[in-house]
Amino acid sequence: MNERKFEITDARGGAAVGIRVVTKAAATELVGKNDDGTLKVRLQASPASDPAANAELIEFIAAQLGVEKEKIEVVAGANSRDKILSIEGLSTQEVEERLLPLV
Numbered sequence: 001m002n003e004r005k006f007e008i009t010d011a012r013g014g015a016a017v018g019i020r021v022v023t024k025a026a027a028t029e030l031v032g033k034n035d036d037g038t039l040k041v042r043l044q045a046s047p048a049s050d051p052a053a054n055a056e057l058i059e060f061i062a063a064q065l066g067v068e069k070e071k072i073e074v075v076a077g078a079n080s081r082d083k084i085l086s087i088e089g090l091s092t093q094e095v096e097e098r099l100l101p102l103v
Contacts, residue, residue: 021043
């Protein structure tokens with residue numbers, strides 16, 4: 001990944017978060033925060049470009065945040081392991097409060 005710094009940021013009507021996915025995991029889980037600010041998520045699906053991997057990621061993050069999966073969208077990187085999710089209806093602070101204690 002490049003030297004770009006990713007952070008959970010406020011977006012219009014919600015928040016945006018950078019995610020790096022690792023596929024073919026034994027379990028779907030949030031495992032950490034990378035040096036560049038992205039969150040690292042292990043997925044059982046493979047490969048990261050598969051629509052099933054994006055669906056698994058959205059369902060997992062929605063469950064962790066306590067929001068409907070329709071409130072989350074992959075807005076960049078749908079065919080990559082580096083993705084940006086848009087989360088409608090939650091502030092940056094709410095996303096951090098709900099996700100960061102899990103890592």
